[in-house]
Amino acid sequence: ALLYDSYTGLQITREDVKRHDKSNTTFWCVNKIEPCDPAEGRRVDGSCNNLKHPSRGATHTPFRRLLPPVFDKNFTPKKSSSGNDLPLVRYVRTRILSVGKVPSQVFTMLAAHYFAFMLADTVSLHDTDTRFTVNYVIWKPYCCTEKGKADYMCIPIKIPVDDPVHRFSGHRCLNLTRPESFQSVGCVKNDTTPDRIISSTPLLDLSVIYGNLLQPLLQKGRLFKDGLLKYEVENKRVWPPSYKIQANVCYLNQRPRENRCHEMPEDGANTLAGINLVSIWFWRYHNFIASQLAKVNPCWDDNKLFETARDINIALSQQIYYYELLPVFFGYDNMVKDGVIDPMGGFRDEYNENFLPQLSLEYPYVLRWMHNIQDGVLKLYDKDGYYLKQFPIVNLTLRTGYFAVDDNIDYATQGSFRQGSAKLDYVADPDITEQGLGPHQRVSDLVTSDLAKGRYFGFQPYVKYRELCFGTAIQSFEDLRGIVDEERIEILRELYEKVDDIDLLAGVWVESPIHGGFVPPTLYCLEIEQLKHNIYSDRHWYERPTRPNAFTPPQLAEIRKMTIARILCDVGDTVERIQPYAFLKAGKGNQMLSCEYINGMNIYAWRDENCINRDHGFEQ
Numbered sequence: 001a002l003l004y005d006s007y008t009g010l011q012i013t014r015e016d017v018k019r020h021d022k023s024n025t026t027f028w029c030v031n032k033i034e035p036c037d038p039a040e041g042r043r044v045d046g047s048c049n050n051l052k053h054p055s056r057g058a059t060h061t062p063f064r065r066l067l068p069p070v071f072d073k074n075f076t077p078k079k080s081s082s083g084n085d086l087p088l089v090r091y092v093r094t095r096i097l098s099v100g101k102v103p104s105q106v107f108t109m110l111a112a113h114y115f116a117f118m119l120a121d122t123v124s125l126h127d128t129d130t131r132f133t134v135n136y137v138i139w140k141p142y143c144c145t146e147k148g149k150a151d152y153m154c155i156p157i158k159i160p161v162d163d164p165v166h167r168f169s170g171h172r173c174l175n176l177t178r179p180e181s182f183q184s185v186g187c188v189k190n191d192t193t194p195d196r197i198i199s200s201t202p203l204l205d206l207s208v209i210y211g212n213l214l215q216p217l218l219q220k221g222r223l224f225k226d227g228l229l230k231y232e233v234e235n236k237r238v239w240p241p242s243y244k245i246q247a248n249v250c251y252l253n254q255r256p257r258e259n260r261c262h263e264m265p266e267d268g269a270n271t272l273a274g275i276n277l278v279s280i281w282f283w284r285y286h287n288f289i290a291s292q293l294a295k296v297n298p299c300w301d302d303n304k305l306f307e308t309a310r311d312i313n314i315a316l317s318q319q320i321y322y323y324e325l326l327p328v329f330f331g332y333d334n335m336v337k338d339g340v341i342d343p344m345g346g347f348r349d350e351y352n353e354n355f356l357p358q359l360s361l362e363y364p365y366v367l368r369w370m371h372n373i374q375d376g377v378l379k380l381y382d383k384d385g386y387y388l389k390q391f392p393i394v395n396l397t398l399r400t401g402y403f404a405v406d407d408n409i410d411y412a413t414q415g416s417f418r419q420g421s422a423k424l425d426y427v428a429d430p431d432i433t434e435q436g437l438g439p440h441q442r443v444s445d446l447v448t449s450d451l452a453k454g455r456y457f458g459f460q461p462y463v464k465y466r467e468l469c470f471g472t473a474i475q476s477f478e479d480l481r482g483i484v485d486e487e488r489i490e491i492l493r494e495l496y497e498k499v500d501d502i503d504l505l506a507g508v509w510v511e512s513p514i515h516g517g518f519v520p521p522t523l524y525c526l527e528i529e530q531l532k533h534n535i536y537s538d539r540h541w542y543e544r545p546t547r548p549n550a551f552t553p554p555q556l557a558e559i560r561k562m563t564i565a566r567i568l569c570d571v572g573d574t575v576e577r578i579q580p581y582a583f584l585k586a587g588k589g590n591q592m593l594s595c596e597y598i599n600g601m602n603i604y605a606w607r608d609e610n611c612i613n614r615d616h617g618f619e620q
């Protein structure tokens, strides 16, 4: 294997690796990569995507930034322009976002689930981020105590004495740890600007299903028979394989009843309830595709079936994200106009090897705004649409066992397309703002943490991003007219001394939605920048006609027919009826239909003439 420095992307020697071995930093700081073969398909570990920079696209590689960072001395959060401290994050949050429950009349919980799943593909939300969340939940729960003061990784959040909730509870502090960086894990010297490090591949490649490295996929994922992923059948339901000894992830399983904990190549699927459900469906979908392929192509071996099913599964996840989920939030016409999606339905080849497969740090950061659509309860329905019960969703994080008892997976699946998400507004769910991590931590405010993290990432203020996106400089609070409503401009004036002190996320929270969509314009801009970057930088992007093992035009046309509704019809428990646009609530123009009427792809597009010839005895 060739050896690369994970930070610089440059090749290194065995001697360099020995030095890392000595300081126990090889895991984070070195990418070991087999030589690239340009004709090879997408690697699980993301390497060799860019042939000039083989390690880019792999795990533990750096983010890019759309604007350079700003910090105060020693990389502490920047001050306001007057030199005073910025307002306390919890104060900003409670002044801008209130707490309550307003159900969306437009989106379903499935939309929230799918967003979280697609995010987990690129940031391993709960492998790395929760490894880092685990950092403050399990390993460093003490940031609010004396011990925390001495720990560099601790960044506790101060609660003001007049806090609307905690003036009653007495809590004065929220536990939080710093983002891990190449510096904190020891790859780069501490006196350089912190650069975030994570364990997932930055590419959209179904990391939650297939993992981020080859070995775990071979050991935990592949059945090595008929192209299938390993699976288990329990109570007539198909599950991903499970840990046979008590695993260190499903902390909240209520044992002895709740035992199931997925043993997949990555632990990401065991985390948020929504990620968990979508992971189960995509895990099953791999096998659904592989079995169909095996029927039409009896001469294909395990490997060919596996790789083709994986390739199709990844393409489906991307198709549903780009063409079904995002357009309803961002506006279909906006996305077409900005070249994120192609209305023609054919191939497009916008690959450019000068764009490296990397994520912008801003992309997952701004997506935290979606904590706004998270309803605090998971509602469970039966297959006829009768509401049965509900459960606080924050208590289901790291609790896979819940889904495997009392037919809960059936009811949660039904609920996913029947329950509305929370409305996209200035109101966040109380469980997200006061609990967040359920029983894992006594108090936690996810949205306040979101704001705090932005300061530790060193993001430039909101107005700089606004300028980057739309060209016009904002020099005073008055300039926000037309962008932010009057009430919220007034709140901002009370919170911040100057307009260029406004935190990036605080600005995104208050912006009026984009024309033709539901999201703030600056969020839209920062998100589509990455969505386009994915298309330019991913050599294996599914819409490319020239990638290795590219789809044929009829195959791509079949991929385009797929929807999340069809996936649920094929592999969702007890799904016999569903609305065709399942990210949207059922209703006029989107009535529930029998699955017979929900369009899907025809696997015959993958029929291999060689098998037919072989079957008829005239193999060449």
Ligand code: HEM
Residues within 6 Å of the ligand: 112, 113, 115, 116, 119, 123, 125, 129, 130, 132, 133, 272, 273, 274, 364, 365, 366, 367, 368, 369, 370, 371, 373, 374, 393, 394, 397, 436, 437, 446, 449, 450, 453
């Ligand atoms: C029950 C629901 C959810 C819970 C309990 C939850 C919890 C969390 C936690 C604990 C973090 C890490 C915070 C930190 O310390 O930095 C996080 C990050 C994040 N969450 Fe959620 N979340 C939920 C739903 C969602 C949904 C529906 C989305 C939709 C996109 C989302 C998007 C994000 C994003 C973008 C991040 C930042 C990821 C990163 O940069 O690594 N979350 N969430």
